[in-house]
Amino acid sequence: MTPLEFTAALVGVGVLAGGLGALLGLGGGFIVVPVLTLVFNVNIRLAIGASIVTIIATSSGATVAFLRDHLANLRIGMFLEVATTTGAVTGAFLGSVLVPRVLFVIFAVVLAQSAVAVARRKHLEDRPPPPPDELADRLGLHGAYPDQARGRVVTYRVARTKTGFGLMYAAGAVSGLLGIGSGSLKVPAMDLAMGLPMKVSSATSNFMIGVTAAASAGVYFARGDIDPLLTAPVALGVLVGAFAGSRLLPGIQPRLLRLLFAVAVIVVAVNMLVKAFL
Amino acid sequence: MTDSVVQESSGGGAEWDDSAAPPPLERAVAVVLGIGVTLSSALLVTGVIVTLAARSSRHAATRAMPALRHGALHQPGWTSYSSIAAVIRGVSHGTGPALVMLGVLVLVATPIARVAVSVVVFSVSRDRRYILVTALVLAVLLGSFALG
Numbered sequence: 421m422t423p424l425e426f427t428a429a430l431v432g433v434g435v436l437a438g439g440l441g442a443l444l445g446l447g448g449g450f451i452v453v454p455v456l457t458l459v460f461n462v463n464i465r466l467a468i469g470a471s472i473v474t475i476i477a478t479s480s481g482a483t484v485a486f487l488r489d490h491l492a493n494l495r496i497g498m499f500l501e502v503a504t505t506t507g508a509v510t511g512a513f514l515g516s517v518l519v520p521r522v523l524f525v526i527f528a529v530v531l532a533q534s535a536v537a538v539a540r541r542k543h544l545e546d547r548p549p550p551p552p553d554e555l556a557d558r559l560g561l562h563g564a565y566p567d568q569a570r571g572r573v574v575t576y577r578v579a580r581t582k583t584g585f586g587l588m589y590a591a592g593a594v595s596g597l598l599g600i601g602s603g604s605l606k607v608p609a610m611d612l613a614m615g616l617p618m619k620v621s622s623a624t625s626n627f628m629i630g631v632t633a634a635a636s637a638g639v640y641f642a643r644g645d646i647d648p649l650l651t652a653p654v655a656l657g658v659l660v661g662a663f664a665g666s667r668l669l670p671g672i673q674p675r676l677l678r679l680l681f682a683v684a685v686i687v688v689a690v691n692m693l694v695k696a697f698l
Numbered sequence: 699m700t701d702s703v704v705q706e707s708s709g710g711g712a713e714w715d716d717s718a719a720p721p722p723l724e725r726a727v728a729v730v731l732g733i734g735v736t737l738s739s740a741l742l743v744t745g746v747i748v749t750l751a752a753r754s755s756r757h758a759a760t761r762a763m764p765a766l767r768h769g770a771l772h773q774p775g776w777t778s779y780s781s782i783a784a785v786i787r788g789v790s791h792g793t794g795p796a797l798v799m800l801g802v803l804v805l806v807a808t809p810i811a812r813v814a815v816s817v818v819v820f821s822v823s824r825d826r827r828y829i830l831v832t833a834l835v836l837a838v839l840l841g842s843f844a845l846g
Contacts (some may be wrong), residue, residue: 424750473802477738480731480808487720487728494723498816499831505838512842559827630809631835635842637806644780648798649749652742655805659739 427653429460434657437474441658442482442665443672444681445625446603447475447633448658450688462650469645470654472637475602477655479630481662482623489670490565491623496578496616499559500588504606504632507592512636514597524696527594531689534608539682541611541618543674550579550615565620568670576617584614595632598692603629604685618674622681726819727812734808741801749794810839 421429433455441448449471456467486492556562556578564575587609595602603625610621640646669677720728779785779799788796813836820828 427746427750473805476805476809477735480735480805480812484728484731484735487724494727494816495828498813498828498835501813501835502831502838505835505842509838509842631813631839634806634809635839638843641803641806642780646780646799646802648745648779648795648802651802652746652798655802656739656742656746659735 426460427649430650430653431657431660434474434654434659435661435664436657437654438478438481438658438661438663439665439668440661440680440684441474441478441603442485442626442662443622443668443677444603444684445607445622445629446681446684446688447626447629448478448661449475449602450604450684450691452654454687454691456650456654465643465645466647466650469640469647470651472633472640473646473651473655474658475633476630476637477658478662478665479626479628479633481659482666483627483630485663485666486623486626486669489623489666491619491669492627493561493563493616493620493624494627495559496561496563496610496614497624497627499561499581500585500606500610501628501631503585503588504592504595504602504628505635507589507594508596508632508635510589511593511596511598512639514593521696524598524692527598528689528692528696531604531685531692534605534612535682535685535689538608538611538618538685539678541678544574544576544615544617547615550577553577553579553581555581563620565617566670567617567619569673574617576615576620579615580613584609587613592632596636598695602632604688607681618677618681619669619672622669622677722823723816723819726815730812730815731808734804734811738801738804738808741797741804745794745797745799745801747794748792748797752794810836813839 433452437448437451437455440446440451452471452474453464453467456462456470457464462470483492487494559581561578561581562576563578564573566572567574588606591602591605591609594605606625606628607621610616610624611618616624637646779788779796782803785796785799785803789800813832816832817829817836820832
């Protein structure tokens with residue numbers, strides 16, 4: 421494989437990661453790390469460095485489109501970012517003390533369970549009305565978006581904001597601690613606890629993960645884990661893929677989105693198990 | 699997410715009025731992210747082209763690529779661009795990888811700039827709760843950089 425072919429392959433990996441990452445609210449790190457390490461034999465630290473940049477590129481690239489489509493709820497995102505960023509700092513601090521393998525196993529199980537729960541979740545209309553939530557009222561979190569797949573505007577009310585906030589803190593801590601699975605925990609927290617429509621959960625998770633990843637990017641950069649010749653083609657591919665993926669989200673059937681999300685999160689869970697036993 | 703742009707139609711459903719101007723927050727965030735993504739992709743593309751075009755660095759790349767593929771790069775610290783000063787020095791010499799790293803730095807700075815701009819937008823609209831929320835996020839972000 422010539423350098424040019426290798427570069428082209430990296431762009432391809434980026435397009436795939438950015439596309440799926442944008443569509444599912446996962447950021448695409450779950451594709452970049454395994455593909456770079458297992459297929460291209462890239463050093464794990466360089467692969468993680470590239471995946472951090474991938475996540476930020478997906479987030480920024482896709483959010484521009486999601487704002488145009490009114491899918492990302494910025495107020496929810498900004499409020500929950502307080503929890504994810506402080507959680508990430510806590511996790512990074514704990515991680516420098518020790519990371520027991522059993523944690524990877526526990527979170528792999530938690531992820532797999534929440535993936536199944538997200539996949540089996542009923543349509544917004546078929547659920548009982550959410551309990552009133554004074555905090556969501558005061559913070560003005562409720563919203564609406566035009567759903568192209570159903571050809572009408574979907575209005576939604578946010579519930580259990582405090583629970584969501586707590587779960588986001590845990591999600592931030594896990595991603596800071598294990599360096600994996602940030603979006604895969606954010607989407608279930610918004611979907612299962614706060615009762616957001618799946619598309620809004622995905623778009624809002626996308627919006628948030630850029631900030632979570634940026635908080636840890638400085639560390640990787642200073643360590644020399646971000647390799648320019650590896651990262652540039654991946655990041656450029658990701659930007660193209662994120663644009664394409666963000667075009668798909670408004671029109672996709674929520675049921676299909678849930679299934680795709682569950683499959684991707686199972687992949688993340690398997691990644692975690694592999695990390696635990698390597 | 700303002701309700702003012704949702705108009706109930708007679709059919710019971712609702713239609714989205716796209717002619718209404720987007721709220722200032724959404725507009726500001728979209729502008730910041732758009733600028734960041736455009737600037738950084740321009741730098742990334744330029745950096746890759748310069749790297750591939752420069753004869754000497756092509757040889758460097760040729761040496762580095764098989765090493766990457768065969769997992770021989772077990773020392774991630776091999777890149778010399780691990781500080782902002784080093785990146786700026788490289789860019790002033792027109793080095794391809796340094797231009798790429800500047801693009802990466804712009805990309806990383808984009809979400810942080812987005813939070814900073816949100817603080818400003820909420821300050822203008824005097825939304826005290828969200829000034830607090832966004833300022834807190836900005837403080838944690840900047841603090842993580844200072845500590846990291």
